[in-house]
Each structure stands twice: as structure tokens, then as C-alpha cells.
Amino acid sequence: MQRTPDDGCGRFDDVRMRGFRERATVGQVCEWLDARCRALNSEEVSPANAFGRVLASPVIAALDVPPFDRSAMDGFALRGTETNGAGDYNPLTLRLVGQSLPGLPFDGEVIAGTAIRIMTGAPMPNGADAVLPAEFAREVGERVEFTAAIAPGRNVGRRGEDVAAGQTVLESGRRLRPQDVGLLASTGIQTVFVVKRPRVRVLVTGNELAAPGDAHQPFQIFDSNSPTLRALIERDGGVLESSRLLIDDRALIAAALTEPGADVILVSGGSSVGAEDHAPSVLSEVGALPIHGVAMRPSSPTGIGHIGDVLVFLLPGNPVSCLCAYDFFAGRAIRKLGGRSSDWPYVRQRATVGSKIVSAVGRVDYCRVRLESNRIEPISTSGASILSSTTRAAGFVIVPGDLEGYAPGTEVDVFLYDPLS
């Protein structure tokens, strides 16, 4: 049977203790995910709570920003033509008849021969058409003396110059920047529609696993995948719906898979061909498992399926495989469901390969590397169970399926594990 990454593909192959027959390629899996993952429905939030969220609809301005002509400087509002000829050796004066402060406008008119004190952001008074900066003026009694000429229109911000009423402020699909939420707030809008954050359930399975604080049994290990996955979900804009440690029990796994409340379920452990690897057959019973086995290293036992609309990722239990399979597939899906880009959430840096990076044709390799002065070295003896290989590494390099690896001297992209600052 050809195992294609097609949702409607044939019956489940029970690979337990027999091995995978056909593996999907990384590219096929990503295509399958991209075709399946549409942004979730929207919810309303205030601009103050919208940072980092993705707009589900365009935002149209209901009013002009600013809603009036205003001063762009601290100084004096006047008629620009009345400053003609003013200079250091020819100070001129005007009669000071009032002031306009932000929120407290001048309610008279600036007639010929007069000026008013004005502050940045304050409404321009009728009659005035320019603002002379405070630096070039001083008050002398009831007059203002100034030593610079200013053209009509200078230092005046026009009504609607930032945002005009009726204008599209920001488009649908925009991931909101700090300044975006400020701009939205400036239009007086109280809520915007943003894509819901995917709710993600984490099921970490394994009889051998101890939770933090558990009495440590001789043949137990402490679970590392729950905290790693929780952090990755947070990074990708998901919401942790719940995180549970389960023993290898078919009924428990089935119950945890079918309970409503999640958009995505991540199952870590029991995804492969061992006798206790229940997750693939349970998932194929309660839902579908169109993808099981991916041509990559590590993470080849990854499975991807669904129960109705709920996407289910079977991530290998080995911590590096779990991280890698999450990053290639689950993170991509969570970001897409949340309206974000499917791009890698890592800073890229060009670097030169030092020692040869070995891979195999037909398989994508995820290779942890050290980075020194723009030269990378693969981290050796880095089995999929050695999580410290990903904490010692500066990042990783992806070797595509059509290459045998990278020769020394090749220029490649390194994906850096550390964020910007």
C-alpha cells in the first residue's frame, strides 16, 4: 500500500513490532497540514489586550486622528505672514491674547497682531496658521518677542493626518505590533476581532515517567516533554488547555483523546512500533491516522491524524525527537490555526560548515550544531534521547531529503535556538 499524506487514505496499518513500510516526506506532511489548517474563528478583545494577536477582520477608522488641527510644537500660534523678516537682529513682537493647551483650547480667534501660547498637541485656534517654536521666542509682559520667521502651515498637524475616518487602519491577518495596538486605541475603537488562540492539550504517556516532586522510583525518569511542549505552545501563541501524564493504557489514552475542549492534541511517547506503543492504534480507532512515519531523523515515528476537527500529533517520546517533530509539524499547525505565519520561529544566520554534516538521500535531517565565529560544527553523539544536545547547540541545520549532507565550506542557514534578546 502506498502511504500518502492524503486525509482519505486507506486503513490503519498496525506497525507495532513490525516497522514502518512507507514513510511520508516532510514536504508531503507540511502540504497536508497547510491544506488542513485554516485560522480559527475570531473573538473580540480590547486593543490593550491585542498585542501579538492576529486580526480576523480589517479595522476601519470611525473618526479622524487627530480629530482637529493641532500644534506640533510647544510655542506660539500666530499668522505665519506676520513673522516675515524676524531674525536675531530684528526681533518682532505680537500681542499675547491667550493660550491653547491640550484638552483646554483657546476659544477666541487669533486676529492680526496677536498670538497665543500653545503646546504640542493643543488644538489650533481660529485665525492662526503656524506655530513658532518656543526656542525662538520669549514673553515680554503681554507681548511675545521672536527672532525667527515661520511660514504659514509650519508646525501644524492637520485633522486626520494620522488616520482618516473611513480608512482601513490595519488589514485582516495582521499580527499586531506594540504600535498597532496603540494606533487602534487612538481611533477610539473599544474591541477588535482577533483569531482565537488554539487550545492545545498535552498528553505525555509512559509508565516510566515521574512528575516533578514524585518519589523517584529506581527505573523511572522525570518527564521533560511536558515543560518543553508547554513552552513551545506558549511561544507559538497557543493556549495550554491541559497537560497530563498518562500511563500506557489504551482506555486512558482513548478517553484523553476524545474529551472535548482542545483544537490540537499533542501525544508524546508511544508513537512508534513497540509493544506498548498504543497511541497510533487508539487514534486510528477513535479518529484517523493518515500519516504515520516520516522520512526524517530524528522523529521518524511521528504520526499525524485527527478526531473530527481536532488535529492530533503523535510525537516520539525521545525528547529531541519530540522537540523536532513539534517544531516541524505541530508548531506549524498551531501557528497557522492562530492566524500566524507557518515560517520557522527562529532567527536565521548564514554560516559555513566546518566538519562534514552527514545525512542520507531520501531523509530530512535535523542536525544540532555549535556555532563559532560563523562556522558550524555538528554536535556528535547526539542521539534523539540526549536533550542536552539541544541545550549545548546554538541551533540547528536542516539537511533536505535530496542531499547526502553538507560538505565542509558549504554556506547554510542555521536556525538559532536563542531569541533576540
Next chain:
Amino acid sequence: MQRTPDDGCGRFDDVRMRGFRERATVGQVCEWLDARCRALNSEEVSPANAFGRVLASPVIAALDVPPFDRSAMDGFALRGTETNGAGDYNPLTLRLVGQSLPGLPFDGEVIAGTAIRIMTGAPMPNGADAVLPAEFAREVGERVEFTAAIAPGRNVGRRGEDVAAGQTVLESGRRLRPQDVGLLASTGIQTVFVVKRPRVRVLVTGNELAAPGDAHQPFQIFDSNSPTLRALIERDGGVLESSRLLIDDRALIAAALTEPGADVILVSGGSSVGAEDHAPSVLSEVGALPIHGVAMRPSSPTGIGHIGDVLVFLLPGNPVSCLCAYDFFAGRAIRKLGGRSSDWPYVRQRATVGSKIVSAVGRVDYCRVRLESNRIEPISTSGASILSSTTRAAGFVIVPGDLEGYAPGTEVDVFLYDPLS
């Protein structure tokens, strides 16, 4: 008077309606901040809650990870030498005497002529020294038949191969990656010491400002700086202590500045030389204002001072100036107080200048730019009050103080406003 960015520098100059006499350079201000900002004290959190936090002390492993030799594959644990000669045309068999599962080890010994079923991660039984992968074997009655030879030691993970007891798992100062919190959890540690997150108070001042949902007065504008600053603080790892909209009242500002509970206070608005710019003189009365006026555009009216240990930033009220002054100075301080790097939290991209970028010697310019196929164009008519200039821009370019600008064709770093994905 020479205005230097020295904490102990002279008396406060009241610049209201007179203009700044001397401005500090951006470099001087950053030096002053870096000398003053040390990481805050530490607090204890669980690894599951430590993602993105900065370690305040090194973490030493209390136990080996894994705590026992284990299988790295699903397959059969045996004595490697007993597989010598096995191949597709020479299948060999061993007697199957039991199994070792994760958390359920085999409690006998694998003697000559025998093997046990074993799963990835399960403890290695006494007597066995290698694991033959399931792919090369099948069970036939009470025996296992296999078609590949495997050397002693293969597919066995050694006790402590990931982390050895007594080893430093991660160093102090490390900003924790997703895999870091997993690795910490794997050592069984229940809490780690991380640098406290700076508590940041936001005081947005201005009689003209309306809060979201307020009845909109004719000469009011809706506050945009509060949501922008809140987002920036979140991005930089700070905690919003409180956010308050204040009218221009000296007593209210003084009370809000002196109330305990914050590590950093951001005051937006009223930082300049206008008649209602109270913040500088109030701060100089209740604390100190060693820096007021910076040689940059926008944001030149920025002030930086302190009240005891509390850093106070006087950010201009114009929204672009507020964003810019935050990013140059306040964000840097918040990141340093939280133990992070002072680096810009923006992805950089090399790009070529299209139209000339104009600046002036002696001043640092923050220039918003469009970016198209690696070519940048400055956004024109981008006054400091036009926040939409920062939402239309792809990012910004910094023109250092010793340059008159950038000529067309120059290669420069663009700081991209959008995050990675």
C-alpha cells in the same frame, strides 16, 4: 553647565518654555543605563514556569540522566557477540525469556542463548550489552529470529549520558529555551532561581487624553501610549505594575511617582519645555533627573532619572517619540534589570538605501522605512505624532550621530518591526 549623563551631575535646569541647553548623546545615555542597571534579585519558580526567564544561579544536577543504562531502540536486548554472522540469508535465533518495558524492567539476567523484548527507554537487563532493532527480527513462538548482526554496546544509552550528577546543567544568566526547561525538569529539580521580572508602572499624563470608552470630548484624543507601552513591557519581560491616565497636575504626578511598588516608572507626556510639562521639575524635586534632553530625533525631550532605586523615564507624549524613546532607553533598562541582553529585540536585515536618508551630524535619527525586495525607502512626512508611520513601515534604520544620513546605494541594517512568525 556641561550636561553629562553622570548620576551625580548638577542641579535641575528648569527648561520649561526656554528650551534645552545641552543634550546628552544616545551613547552617553546608554552607558549611564548600562552602568546603573544590574539584574534584579531572584525568585524561585518551577521549570514548567521558567520558559523565557533568566537563570540567577547555575543549576547543578542532583542525579544522572538517565539514571540507568537503557535501550535506545524498540527491539531485543541480547549479547551482541551472539548475533555474529546473522544476515538475510542466515537468520539466527535466541530464546525469548522476558521483556523490559519503560518503568517495568526485566528482573532476571540475559544469559547466553537468550534475549528479551525491550522498548526504547526501558532499562537494560543484566547480561545484555546490545539492542537489536525490531525491524531486523521477528518472534517465532518462544524464540526471536533475526537477520542482522549487532555489535556489543550498540543501541544502548548509558547512565548519565545526557546529564551526569554533579554537572552544571545550565549556567547563570541563561535565558531559558523550551528545551532548557525540559532538561531542568529531567534532573528532577523542582524549582530554579530566576531573575525577578521588573515591575513597571505606566503613567500617561495629559488633560487632552480620553480612555477607551470615555465619552469623546471635542478636543480630546484617545490615549495610544498606554496600550503601546504595555505591549512593549510584555515583549521585554517586564510586568505591568499598573497603568494610569493622569491629568497634568503636579501633586497627582508626584504621588504617582513616589508610591512604592515599581522598579521602573514610565511617564509619557509632559517631558518637554511646555508650560504644562510638569514631569521634569516634579521628578527633580522628589528624586533626581541627571539626563534631560537627548541628541536624537525624534524623542529629544526624553528625560531619565530616578527616585532612590526606581528608574524613571520621561517619555515624550508624541506616540512615535514615546515608542522610540522607550526602545532606545526604557526597553534596554527593563531587559537588563530582568537579566536579559541589552540588544535590540528586533530581527535585523541588511538592505540597500533607495532614496537618500537625511539626518544631521550630532544627532541620532530613528528613520521609519518601507522595505521592498531588500531596498528601503524612508517614510516621508513622518512627524513624531504620526503613529501610522510605524505601522506602515517595515522597520527602522538608525543613523548614527556622526553621519549626515545615508546616500542611495548604502548597505544598512534595518530593524524589522514584525517578529519572526
